[in-house]
Amino acid sequence: MKYSKYLMSVAAVALAGAATAEEMTIVSWGGAYSKSQLKAYHEPYSEKTGITIINDDSSNEAVAKLRAMNEADNVTWDVVDVVASDAIRLCDEGLAMEIDADEVLAPAPDGTPASEDFGDLLVSECFIPQIVYSTTFGYRTDMVGDTPPTDVCAVFDTEAYPGKRALEKRPINNMEWALICDGVGFDEVYDVLATDEGQDRALAKLETIKDDVVWWSAGADTPQLLADGEVVMGSTYNGRLFSVIEEQKQPVAMLWDAQVFDLDGWIIPAGLSEERKQRALDYIYFATDTQRLADQAKYISYGPARASSAPLVGQHAELGIEMAPHMPTDPENAKRTFLYNYEFWADYRDDIDAKFQAWLAQ
């Protein structure tokens, strides 16, 4: 399915190059997330301009594929949806186009320039933020007795909350939570994690629950494990938990404590032809204005990246429930939050991942 789409898009772009067919290929994550983009951005944009948008669900391999396309000198993608850390890497590798936010993005309705409206979320010169999501825990309400967990350290408390836990099969986030629950303050986590002792300390904390962990590698794993009662609690993206809780009505609740904020957004590949570049920029201008970003939140519980979009977030398009309380950025949910440190992980990813995988294999 994925590949046939990919082939179709390659073929389509090849054709588009020959004729002047108005088509563009937009790469995203698939599933409910792509659906929300289809409803909020693609459909209104196609209606307005007549440009056909081809979806390609390749975002999880976007960096590797873009690198390969770049080497082959045949970039077939026009706009790519990636997480912020990947955007930084693409920018580092020279695979994404640098962008001046105020020049190419719409100002807020009250005239605030885009760079202020997005603020700190513009973490790289190539990155146009779209949503704020978080990686956080959900738990089975019927498996935790009378005292539902309120603290992230419940994950490490197998006495009070017996049962398996689902954690992602990579060090990012797990190492941070381990240190926080080992008594390290939020501000010091990355300083501690930069040292060998700190890394050993985090792994030692994880060691205490190693036998009780199911390690996941796909975002859909934890929702499935929770729905089947395989695990009592597990980490995943907050939008996935929203769909388990509100759409599938499973006995699951959110544990927002120490949720890790991360960003997802657009990049435009470097080296597009002038015509395709203009088309991509036009799409970006349209899809990241204040109203569109707020519209996306009607379909999925991720927070819009513009400050000016937040007041416009309304009800879920199908369920009719208020979306604001389900946003990771809602004040009630964001009492204790943690911001993913991109630069730290760009440096330490390889080193800590090797240690983490070696520890897992022991």
Add this chain to the structure above:
Amino acid sequence: MSDATQQDAPQSNGPVLAADGTPLKQSLARSLRRQKLRALILIAPLLLFVILSFLVPIASMLFRSVENGIVEETLPETVAELASWDATSGELPPEEVYAAFVRDMVVAVDEKTHTRLGSRLNYEETGMSSMFRRSGRAIKKLDPVEDAPFKEKLIDIHDGWGEVKTWATIQTHSGKYTDGYFLNAVDMQRTAEGPEMQPENKRILLTLFGRTLKMSLIITGFCILLSYPVAWLLANLPMRISNLLMILVLLPFWTSLLVRTSAWKVMLQQQGVINDTLVWLGLVADDARLVIINNQIGTIVAMTHILLPFMILPMYSVMQTIQPTYLRAAKSLGATNWTAFWRVYFPQSIPGIGAGSILVFILAIGYYITPEIVGGTKGVFISNRIAYHISSSLNWGLAAALGTILLAVVLILYWAYDKIVGIDNVKLG
């Protein structure tokens, strides 16, 4: 022709002549050559296709495991200046190196290649990635002539430029070709003092190679045990029933790999079908459900099931050619059922086992998606690590080195198999 040679042979040692007077050997060679050429032209389209779409990409991917031009291309002057510096002296390189570095970096920042170099060197020394990214912005503002000297300015920009090991890393990895990726692939690393083992807590790849080979052998073994009776039934039952059986073998073969693997998840998990049944039967206590997924058992069960058709089909096609009359003859000569099977039937079915085993084993050691889904942490293979380095860490050099080693291991095993069993003893039908 044979008459002529017979007559000529005893008479002289001179060359045997063909009808047109040229030496027979020559004319034979010529006609053979013509035949070969014709054959070659006939297969040329396929050959070209295989070379262009299969061999060339593989070769270029394998070449990445030693290719290391990026350091010298990005920092040509620095590499030249560093050549005369002794990394083991414990002293920082002289000002010339710093000046050359600034000149190189000004060009690199302009072309945005400095961050790429940072990512490359970060594989060797953690922290290089952000050092190059952050320094790039500051160095851009420097003038390579007027702002000299640079040593202190650079150390001001980032402490890392004041550390010997930074320069030692650049010097050690400045060669056009490197064995660094291959060393990394066997849990070693190249330092200024030469290759040495990685620290204990970072060694993972040798374990994974060992595990991949061991588990592939186990899976091949299970496949042989399970497939043999099935193939025998397929070959010996009446056509009507065996056709039905054949469909049962082929149906899962045609089903998507992902669907079959996910189905095993439903079967094997702790709240899954097998555990539920066992608890219901009272064989297993509710609080002591079996852990048969997300570990090696999960990988072995799921992969054995998925690879079974690759064992059954070659076995079946070989068994079909074994005449049932041989068994009857053996029995009529007084053999028991077991002797007849073991001494007459089994030896004839060995080529099928051989073909199936090679097929299953080679498929198994390259398997990726099934171990990823049902393997947990202890049931994953080396290919999962290769995939990680291709798509996540982007360390394609290391992924290529791992792939090369895997390919070499397969070729060695194939060679050993040929020596021990003989490749002529393998039949696909």
